[in-house]
Structures are given as structure tokens and as C-alpha cells.
Amino acid sequence: ARAGCGSLFVLDQTKSGVALVGSWAWGDGLFDVTWSEANEHVLVAAGGDGSLQLWDTTNQNAPLRVVKEHAQEVYSVDWTQTRGENLLVSGSWDQTAKVWDQTLSRSLTTLRGHQGVIYSTIWSPHIPGCFASASGDGTLRIWDVNAGACRLAIPAHSAEVLSCDWCKYDQNIVATGSVDCSVCVWDLRNVQQAVNQLQGHTYAIRRVKFCPFRSTVLASCSYDFTVRFWDFSRTPPLLDSVEHHSEFVCGLDFNLHIPNQGICSYPVFVLQSENPIKVVEGSDFHLWICGF
Amino acid sequence: MKQEINKFPSRIGSDPDPPIQLVALMHQNNLYTQKLKGSKSPNPDLCGCFSSVMNRLRIISGHLCPAGSSELRRDLRSSACGSTAGCSGEDVVVVHGRRTAIGRAKRGGFKDTTPDELLSAVMTAVLTDVGLPPDKLGDVCVGNVLQPGAGALMARVAHFLSGFPETVPVYTVNRQCSSGLQALLNIAGAIRSRTIDLGLACGVESMTLRSMNNPGDLSSRLSDHQKARDCIIPMGLTSENVAERFGISREQQDSFSLSSHQKAARAQNSGRFDSEIVPVSVTLVDDEGRERQVTVSKDEGIRTGTTLAGLSKLRPAFKPDGSTTAGNSSQVSDGAAAVLLGRRSAVEALGLPVLGVLRASAVVGVPPDMMGIGPAVAIPAALQQAGLRLEDIDVFEINEAFASQAVFCVEKLGIPLEKVNPNGGAIALGHPLGCTGARQVVTLLNELRRRGKRAYGVVSMCIGTGMGAAAVFEYPGP
Secondary structure: OOOOOEEEEEEEEEOOEEEEEEEEEEOOOEEEEEEOOOOOOEEEEEEOOOEEEEEEOOOOOOOOEEEEOOOOOEEEEEEOOOOOOOEEEEEEOOOEEEEEEOOOOOEEEEEEOOOOOEEEEEEOOOOOOEEEEEEOOOEEEEEEOOOOEEEEEEEOOOOOEEEEEEOOOOOOEEEEEEOOOEEEEEEOOEOOOOOEEEEOOOOOEEEEEEOOOOOOEEEEEEOOOOEEEEEOOOOOOEEEEEOOOOOOOOEEEEOOOOOOEEEEEOOOOOOOOOOHHHHHHOOOEEEEEOOO | OHHHHHOHHHHHHHOOOOOOEEEEEEEEOOHHHHHHOHHHOOOHHHHHHHHHHHHHHHHHHHHHOOOOOOOOOHHHHHHHOHHHOOOOOOOEEEEEEEEEOOEEOOOOOOOOOOHHHHHHHHHHHHHHHHOOOHHHOOEEEEEOOOOHHHHHHHHHHHHHHOOOOOOOOEEEEOEOEOHHHHHHHHHHHHHHOOOOOEEEEEEEEEOOOOOOOOOOOOOHHHHHOHHHHHOOOOHHHHHHHHHHHHOOOHHHHHHHHHHHHHHHHHHHHOOOOOOOEEOEEEEEEOOOOOEEEEEEOOOOOOOOOOOHHHHHHOOEOOOOOOOOEOOOEOOOEEEEEEEEEEEHHHHHHOOOOOOEEEEEEEEEEOOHHHHHHHHHHHHHHHHHHHOOOHHHEEEEEEOOOEHHHHHHHHHHHOOOHHHEOOOOOHHHHOOOOOOHHHHHHHHHHHHHHHHOOOEEEEEEEEEOOOEEEEEEEEEOOO
């Protein structure tokens, strides 16, 4: 890949291991990616240049569509999980979130309210037209896309909030991860106080993700090089701390098909190697199995 | 958990029909470091977006060093964002620096000049050049080795000779050959601790008037302790130890010395030192006792006619079968240098320029009987503090106390020779002990400015009794 560029990798988990399906270069860093829920070959990536790109993995060349409406880095993109909707939401450092149709023709609505950069935008798996956003302004916000309005602004942390995610089993539960090194679990019916504050990370938490199989289990990854698993209903809540990365752990996700399996990966800056394949094979990309 | 991971392939293998899962991920190819090295980047369109990259970096750095966090978190800072350090108002920056020419001790232009006069010349010149009234200085620190008490009195006298007001304090520091750099690090520390906003770091030595042969008062128990005993080994013998133990040949040492003279001669002839040298008018007394006024503005140690053959004929100076000679050792010299430092926010508020940024420093201990290896230990330590790699550095100013130890350090670290002392070192220019560190900083930053692009440089030296010091500077670009 060219110096200073971002790359999009598509990997296939096969019987013999993880294989590279393809990689695509982009002229600026790519900060987030989401699969289409309508077409198994389509995905959308969020660019440092303010663009969203619609990629087709069967097309070896350019993205199908590039749309550049954000004025600054797009740091998050998410495809709706709720039935019948095929919408995208993007969150940008220009402090706005935008909602898009699945062809990325143009944004359907722009949501303003955050006083800082937006790091994370995640659709509710239960409530149509509802997403949560996490921001550098320290708040978690819950948005109603149909009304074009912010329904809740929760001062979740006294530091930047880098990530948020919805519980898959309870439509009122949201988790946030912050620069203050803690994960907070919120019940949207009463946001005066967090349901639980999960402490243990020693540096900022880059991403939180709820388990698709267990309602009170979630995982977080951090600049402290670790991935931690939590059950917020238990005391103490920490289930496991995984220390197999030698760099910032910037992303993670659960395998929807195999319980207790997931993926976490990639340092965003300070890569050990210029060769992207090596990153896949190297020590900073891990598939993991976690027995709770 | 690690065992769980290792079990992963077998788990997949035992599954008769594992679902195939597509996973997508992104990465950025060293985006930050590549872009920040804008001028080096093969891709010119990356240079244009420097400010947006700085902004991106500021935001990501905020994840690690959030505002209001009092913890330094140095380990991660250095590995994460040190190599791409952005501008901060808290940075310790070099505003300006000057030096005198380096005179040959006992025979040169400064042989009848006291160190307070040399010091006063550079103190005055630095402040005059940038138009800073001396009462703005929070402190003045002077590196000196050979004056009694490191010249505390001499420094205060120089201070008044320079017209500095009595309200400005001054003190001296002696960490032998690194004293000039230590003075700079002391001032930097005072700026960092917010004790002062601006300070002057100096170094001065008259090796004509004071010699190295007074060890002071030492306990007789010295001989009971190997390391303590090693501290009084003559410096030349520590050079022989390095050459012997690490196999640095006479030919390597002589050839390194020749190169030092050639580089220094080229720099002098092309006028590279002109802007950094403060001409000093002095009274010189000749052998008949007649006085005359001269202005010293050229380094006196550079021998343009030196040849390898000439160097190889010199007799070993410290032991009969040794390899260290007068030709491949640093010269005994007189000189002074001064560097104005400040907190970036204060410097910018006064409208002063930023010539360099102090990124990191380290002082380390090494065995006293081979003190010359100091830079080989100190440089990696300073680079680690800065979060930089050896390859990130464009120029190394490594003091040439002896060719033996300089060659060893350069080879040990694997530094390309063309990056080392591009304008010559102490073998050609001379080594006025307390002055050298400050002189190296002035020469380094001038060289980086002459090259005209953003770059990093390192100043390093070995220290008698077994230490090494190194500091990393960034020239921010024109």
C-alpha cells in the first residue's frame, strides 16, 4: 500500500485459518467499516477525508460510490440492524451525525447537538430509527432519526467518550467506553447514575461491544493493549483480561455464528510493517475464543 | 487465555462444518508518521494537509494524554505519539544560540583571556541578536569544569560584565564534559517545572588558565573500591581501554580524525560557522611581553593540511603500545557558548523565533574505566524517551573526546558516518570542556537550519568517571 493511505481488508475465516479475500487502498485513513445487511458483498467505510465509500468486494477496483459531505474525519459508520430499514449512520469529527440511504446517494438528515467530535454512532437493534452516539464532549446521546431530534443527552463521563454499544437483549441498556479508562453501563430509563462502572483498563477505551449471546456480557478494547470481558451483573464484573496485543487495540467484534468467538485488531498508527498482509498474519491481529 | 488462543485452530479443525465468516478491517499505513515527515514523503499532496494531520494527531493524542491528566504516562506517550510529537505551548524550545571561536589553549587567541570575558561575549550576543532585555531571564546556568567551584564567581562576574541586572540569578554546573549540555537541561527543567519562563544556558572553559591535573581531595579508601579507583584513570587510558576491548584500530581512529579535520575545514571555508561564532576582541601578549589587540573569529584547531600519513606517524600519547595519539584525541581549547531557551508559549508571546525544540534527554552511567562508551548507551536512552528511532535522526553531534570512543559508539549504534559531526568535531575544532555541550547544540541547530527542512538531531558526549549524556532536538523547519 502507498505511504499515507488507508487500506480496506476483507478477510475470510476458513478451516485452515484466516485468508485475505482482497484489499483496497484509499487516499486517507479509514476509521470504521460496516457490512451491508442487504447485500453480502457490499460494505461501507468511513474515511479520514470526510468521505463514505460504498465498496463491492466483487469489484477489484474503485468503490461503487464515494460521498463526501462531512467537513472532517468520519470516525464511525453503522448499518441498521432493524427489519425493513436499510439505513446508514455516520459520525464525524465535524460534530455532526448523518443518516444515509443504502445507496449513499445523499444524506437524508444531519443531526447536530454534540459539542465535540463524534467517535461512535450505533443503531439500536430494537428501536427503528434510533441510534446512540459517543462524543469527545463527554456525552452519550440517543437520537430519533424520524423526528430529527436528540432524545437524551447523558453526561456519561468526565472525559471523552470514544465508544458506545447497545445491549442485544434489553432495548434500554447502552454501554460507553471513555478516555477515563472506565466502561459505564446505562439504563436509559434512569440516567442519573450508571448501572455499573467497570474499572480495570489503564488507558483510554477505544471500543466496547456487547456479546450477542449473553445479555450482561460485554467486551472492551483499549490503548492499554488489552481486551477485557465483563459481566456487569456480577461482582466483581471482570471476567477475563486478554493481553495478546503488542499495540493499541483499536477494534473488536463478536462472531455472530460461533458463540464465544470474536475478533480484535489493528493498531491505527505505529504499524510494525509496511506490508498489510503481515499485519493480518502478525501479532497485532487476533481471533480469540473466550470461555466465560 | 493464551492457551485458549492456541487451541483455536484445533477447535476449527474439529468442527465438521464451520460457518465461514467474512471480516473486514481497516488500517492506516503509518499515516501519522508518514504525513508528519512531510518533506520526506514521496507524495507531495500529503504536505498540504499538514495542519489537518496535526489536528488529527492532537485529537488522538488526547485519548492518551487527556487534558487535566496530571500523570505523565511517559511510556505510552513515547511509543505512541512521541515520534510524531505535535506543538505544545509547554514545549521547551531553543530560541537562539551563539558561540565563540574555539581557541587553542596556551597558544591561541584566547590564551590571555579569562573565561568570564568569553562567557560575557556570548551571553551579550545571544540577547542582543534577538532583542531580549536581560531582565526577562528567569535564570542563567553556566557549565564549567575547571574553574574552582565550577566558576560560580566567574559566572556572576560575566553576568555583570554583560550588563545583566543584579535581579537575574546565575549559577554554575559541572558534569564534566557534558556541563554545557547539562546547563541546558537544567534550564529546561526549570522551564518545565514552571519555575521560569525563559533562561540562558551557557558553557565556558579556559583550558589555558586551568588544567585537569587537580583531582581535589579524595579518600584513601579509594583504592579499596575498583570502580572508585577507575575514576582517577587518566582519560587517555580510558580511550586505550575502549580501543583494546572493542578492537578499534589505530587506522580507524586516524582515518576518523582525518575526516573530522576535512569536514571542519570544509565548513569553515564555506562560511558555515560564520553565523554562529561571535567575534571576540582580546588583548594578546606575545613572548616579549608586547600587547596587541586581535579579534578572534575563526576556530583555530582545524588543520587543513592533515594527512593520514602524518597522523599515523604520531606517537601514542598515553602508553607506549597504545593507539591514542595527540592527533586522534580532542584538542585542548578555550571557548564559550550560550543558548537561549524558553517555554514555547512564553517565547511566542514575546515574538521570539523557535530554532529548535528539546524533545528528550538522557544521562546514563557506564563503567568509569571505559567512560568513552557513554554515547552508545545515552543515545538509545534519549531516543526511547523521544519515541524516535535512530533512522529518524538526520544529524548526530557526538563529541570526539577520542576517536577510539567516537568510532566505537558510531559503529555500535550503526549510525551512518555521513550523519555524524557533518561539520567536524572536537578532534578538529577542540574541546573546551564546559563549553562543548552548548557549542554542539549551537552547531547542530545551525546545521539543521542550513539544510532547510524539518528534522531531528542528537547531541551526545561521553563523561569522565563513566557517564554519557544525549539530547534530542527537533528543528521545526523554516
